[in-house]
Amino acid sequence: MxxxxxxxxxxxxxxxxxxxxxxxxxxxxxxxxxxxIPDAGELHFNPDINSFREDDSVKEKYWEKIAEIYPKISAAxxxxxxxxxxxxxxxxxxxxxxxxxxxxxxxxxxxxxxxxxxSSIHWAQCLNCGKDYRMMETLTEMSRYGRKIPSCAVCRTGILKPPLSFPGQPxxxxxxxxxxxxxxxxxxxxxxxxxxxxxxxxxxxxxxxxxxxxxxxxxxxxxxxxxxxxxxxxxxxxxxxxxxxxxxxxxxxx
Ligand SMILES: [Zn+2]
The missing domain is CATH 3.40.50.1220 (TPP-binding domain)
Known part of the structure; x- marks a missing residue:
C-alpha cells in the first residue's frame, strides 16, 4: 500500500x-x-470454572498469578x-x-x-453471596494473613474470583x-x-x-x-x- x-x-x-x-x-x-500488560490482554491463564470451584490447587495457582500481574495492571x-x-x-x-x-x-x-x-479485573466477587471486593484490598488481605486463597468476609464460605468469564461461564x-x-x-x-x-x-x-x-x-x-x-x-x-x-x-x- x-x-x-x-x-x-x-x-x-x-x-x-x-x-x-x-x-x-x-x-x-x-x-x-x-x-x-500483555498477560491481562491474553488471560489464557483463566481456568475452567468447574475446576476452579472444585480444586483448591487450581484456585491457588490462579490467585498466585493474579497477585503477580495485578500490581502491573493497577499501575498501568x-x-x-x-x-x-x-x-x-x-x-x-x-x-x-x-x-x-x-x-x-x-x-x-x-x-x-x-x-x-x-468485565473488569479490578474487582473480586463472591460466587456465593455476590459481595464485591476491590482487587487490591483482596490481595493486600491475602498478603497480610498469608492466605493462598481469599474467602468472603460476609458469608465466610464463598469463593472469590474476578467477575471475568472463565471457560465454561457465559x-x-x-x-x-x-x-x-x-x-x-x-x-x-x-x-x-x-x-x-x-x-x-x-x-x-x-x-x-x-x-x-x-x-x-x-x-x-x-x-x-x-x-x-x-x-x-x-x-x-x-x-x-x-x-x-x-x-x-x-x-x-x-
Ligand atoms: Zn460471600
Whole structure:
C-alpha cells in the first residue's frame, strides 16, 4: 500500500467519523498490550470454572498469578490510544466504547459510556453471596494473613474470583446485550485493536455493516474481518488513533 493510499484511507475514516451520529468504537487486547500488560490482554491463564470451584490447587495457582500481574495492571497508565479515544468522544458523536479489555484504562483516560464486555479485573466477587471486593484490598488481605486463597468476609464460605468469564461461564449478560443494541443502532463502527476471531465480537462488524454502518478496522496485524470492512488502517492503535484525531480535527475545520 502506498503512502498516498494510506493518507486517503485515513482521511475517509476521519470524514465518516465526523459525519456519524451514533459512532461506536470497539477496542481489545492490542491496547492492553501497548500499555505494557500483555498477560491481562491474553488471560489464557483463566481456568475452567468447574475446576476452579472444585480444586483448591487450581484456585491457588490462579490467585498466585493474579497477585503477580495485578500490581502491573493497577499501575498501568492510559496510552496514546486510550487518550485518542477520549478525544474522539469530545470531537464527535461517540455513542459508546465497547471493550474486550479488562484493565479499565479507557475509564482511567476519562472515557464515559464504556461497556466492558469481558468485565473488569479490578474487582473480586463472591460466587456465593455476590459481595464485591476491590482487587487490591483482596490481595493486600491475602498478603497480610498469608492466605493462598481469599474467602468472603460476609458469608465466610464463598469463593472469590474476578467477575471475568472463565471457560465454561457465559459473558456478562447485561454488557453483551447493551453492546448488541449499540452495534445494531450505530452508523459507524471502528474496531481498534480488538480481537475479532471469537463470538459474539466476531459478528459485531458484520451486524453493523448489515445495518448500514460504515465499518473500519485499526490493527497492527491482518485479520479475518479485513476483507469485508469499508477500510483497514494497519498500525498499532497507539499510533493510528492519535493520527485519526488529528485528521478529524483537520477535516472538521476545512
Ligand atoms: Zn460471600
Amino acid at each position: 502506498s503512502r498516498e493510499v494510506e493518507i486517503t484511507a485515513l482521511e475517509a475514516v476521519a470524514h465518516w467519523f465526523s459525519e456519524a451520529k451514533r459512532a461506536v468504537i470497539l477496542t481489545g487486547p492490542e491496547l492492553t498490550f501497548e500499555a505494557g 497508565e492510559p496510552t496514546a490510544a486510550h487518550k485518542a479515544i477520549y478525544e474522539l468522544s469530545i470531537l464527535g458523536e461517540l455513542d459508546c466504547v465497547i471493550t474486550q479489555a479488562v484493565d479499565a484504562l479507557l475509564i482511567k483516560a476519562g472515557c464515559e459510556n464504556v461497556l466492558q464486555i469481558y 459473558l456478562p449478560h447485561w454488557e453483551v446485550r447493551e453492546a448488541w443494541i449499540k452495534i445494531q443502532n450505530c452508523d459507524f463502527l471502528i474496531c481498534a485493536g480488538a480481537s475479532l476471531e471469537n463470538e459474539p465480537v466476531a459478528s459485531f462488524p458484520v451486524q453493523a455493516r448489515g445495518g448500514g454502518a460504515k465499518t473500519v478496522v485499526i490493527s497492527a496485524a491482518k485479520g479475518s474481518a479485513d476483507d469485508y470492512v469499508d477500510a483497514v488502517l494497519y498500525g498499532g492503535p497507539a499510533v493510528v488513533l492519535p493520527a485519526l484525531v488529528e485528521e478529524v480535527k483537520r477535516v472538521s475545520s476545512v
